[in-house]
Each structure stands twice: as structure tokens, then as C-alpha cells.
Amino acid sequence: MADSTNSHAVCIKQWKAAYYVNKDKKWRYGQLGLIPEGVVFTEASTGTSSNTDTTGFSQTILFSSFTDVKKTTSTMIFPVITISTNSDRHWFGSFTDRQSVFNTVAHFWRMRLIPENKSPRAAGGTRTKLGRELLRLAHDSQATMSSAARTLHHQGQQIDSSLATMDDLHNDLDVADKFVSELESWLGNWRASANVPLTQSVLIKHTDLPDIANFEVLYAKAVGTSLSGFVPGSVWISRKEGVTILGTKQDIIQHFGPGGVCLSRVRVLNPWELILTSYRLGESDLSYHLLSTKAVEALRHLEVGRADKIEYMRPSPVYVWVDSTITTGRASLLPRQELSAPSMPASGVVQPNTTAQTQSQLLQKHAPVSDQEVQELSDILSDLKGMAIAVQQEEDKQLEALDTLLMAVDMADARRAELENRVQKLIKN
Incomplete structure (x- = not known):
């Protein structure tokens, strides 16, 4: 739901859609937007107010909370897209092209669009000694996990390539089996010539x-x-x-x-x-x-x-309203005039003059870890959890593919040995 602390987020793609609200037991119509962090549904405005901060119902779903994206049908047999999270299932319908929307959302969810920029925030944030050490350890863990995930992804591509090669090899063995069978039927007891010309091997270089x-x-x-x-x-x-x-x-x-x-x-x-x-x-x-x-x-x-x-090109960017905590640390995605800034007096100097502000600054100064560092650590741990789940799923998929590959290799080796024996018999005859 939209709240009072809203900010802009860059909208990559946007579609007309309907969202089913479980609480109200009804469909709401508006726009479904794709942002770097996830998807945002915003109900179509029906009021006459010009204040964009007073938008109606909105729902933000982060990629980090996704567990599944599916195409299905509602109880009214209408085609919809469902997004499952750890705690809920979200229904979206009334698309002009459901397949295109599904392909786009699923692609960006799998690829995780843009890696979060986990470098220290520069907008005047307070850093503590303990916070810096914790963030350093978290960044190292994230870098290690990212490297492992990339390596695992490349390994999966190599396994897929090996499976495709084995399919080609079995097709070649089918052709060889057919040729040997024809030779056996045509040659019978004929003796093959012992003078078989040898062809020169062709070497393929890396530059080729x-x-x-x-x-x-x-x-x-x-x-x-x-x-x-x-x-x-x-x-x-x-x-x-x-x-x-x-x-x-x-x-x-x-x-x-x-x-x-x-x-x-x-x-x-x-x-x-x-x-x-x-x-x-x-x-x-x-x-x-x-x-x-x-x-x-x-x-x-x-x-x-x-x-x-x-x-x-320089098209006019499209923005949607989201919770300000979602876009924390991603101000570079926003145009400078859209960034929030403290109101400046005529002299151009901000002069806090309230006791509450002074107390808050003192508490933040002496705190072992600042709120900003806690939020950043929370974001990193959330990403690590998502990457760990994805790595586990990829490992399971690759283990199944390896089992299939091993069976295909054993079968190909047995077929090769059988064909070699049949060819040797033809040569001896």
C-alpha cells in the first residue's frame, strides 16, 4: 500500500492491468509498472486533485520476495498472471498481451535487473566503526556469492552445451549404424581392400x-x-x-x-x-x-x-510512486530536480533550530551502528538470501542434467563399441 513516505522510481515498462485485492475482494484497475527493484501496481486516479502524492491504492512487490511467476486463469476463466511471494499470492489480469508481460517480468526477475549498488552512500550518511566493519564483511560475502553464482551459471551453460553435443553424437551414431547395416547387407563376405587412402587431418586454431x-x-x-x-x-x-x-x-x-x-x-x-x-x-x-x-x-x-x-535517444522518463525505503541509495536513477532536499533559507545554509533534531543527531553519533547502516545490511542480507535460493535451484537443475549426460555418454560408448566390432568383422571378411 502507498504510504506517506513516497518517492520516485524509474519505470522501465508499463502496462494497463487489473489487480485483485484480497482484503476488499474486488479487482482494481490501473497500471502495472516494472521498476529496477520489482513491480508496482498503481490504481488509476479518479480524483481531481493535482497533488501526485495523494495517489490511490498501490502495491509494490520486490524481486527479492518473488518465489514464482505463473500464467493461469481466475475463477471467471480469465487469463491472469500470478506472482507468489513468501507470504502471499498476487493476481494481475486484464492485459492486452499477457504473454509479452509475463515474458518481460519473468526475464527481469531471473536476471535480477541491476545489482544493488552496495558502495557506501555518499549523501552525508553517518558511518560508525562497527558499521563499517560489518558492511565490509557483508560486501565480501556478497562478492563471493556473486562470483559463485556466475561460475555456476557458466557451468550450467557448459552442461547444456555438452547435452546438445551428445544429442548430435547420437544422431551421428544413428547414421553410422544405418551405413554399417547397409554395408553388411551389400558386402556380405566380400573382402575390403587393404589399401585405404589416409586423409590429412585438419587442425583448427583458436583464431579460426x-x-x-x-x-x-x-x-x-x-x-x-x-x-x-x-x-x-x-x-x-x-x-x-x-x-x-x-x-x-x-x-x-x-x-x-x-x-x-x-x-x-x-x-x-x-x-x-x-x-x-x-x-x-x-x-x-x-x-x-x-x-x-x-x-x-x-x-x-x-x-x-x-x-x-x-x-x-533522450526520451522522457516515466516514474512511479513507491515506498521511499525501496529506492534508498539509488538516487542516481532519478533526475536531480526530483531528489528530495531540505528546504534552504535565503542565505543558502540549513540551520536546525529544534531540540529534537539536536538530540537525534547526538543519539545517531554515539550509536554503535547507524540506522542507515542497518538498512544497508538488511538489503545485502536480503540479496544474499535470494542468491542462495537461486544457487540451490540451479544446483538441483544441474545435478539432474549431469545424470542425463552420464547416461547419454554410457549409451554412446556402448553403441560405439558395438559399431566398431561390426566394422572390424567387415574388414576381416
């Missing part, structure tokens, strides 16, 4: 491998002035081969570069969204929107050899 960067994205094709729904996929970026958008089955959706269309312009809307455009004579321009948590990293690869095609 293509330099390709791969990023998980959501993509949508621009159709006229509107967008098709965002769907999950990936983008491959190579200096020589160009830019390729792939679907979830690694099928090519669109290729910009040699053998495809020319990449004419790259527009950067914000740190999460890019637009790839190809100008075509006599036809409408071909454009694809890419939405990803790794957009900034992808942009670094796009700049290599294409810096003159990149254009940084």
Missing part, C-alpha cells in the same frame, strides 16, 4: 573460431507504429558476422550483416532497451526491439566497428 558474444534477450518486431509481443530469445553479436536474433530453439529470427539485411542504425532508449533498424528502399524500415538486463554489456560489443551507427 568466430568471435561471438551471446546474450539472453526479449525481442519484438516493430509492425508499423506498434510492437508485436516480446518473446524470449537470444542475440549473437560478432564483428565479422554481424548481429543475429535467435529464438528459443536457436532458429534464426533475423540476421543483420553478411547474407542478411544491413544494420543501418542502433537506437539506445535506456539501459535495458535497444532498437535495431535496417533501412530498405521502397519498403518500410525493418526494426526489432531488444529488451535485456545485459543491454549495456551487449552495447559494448555493438560499438566495436559500429560506433557511428549507435544513437543514444
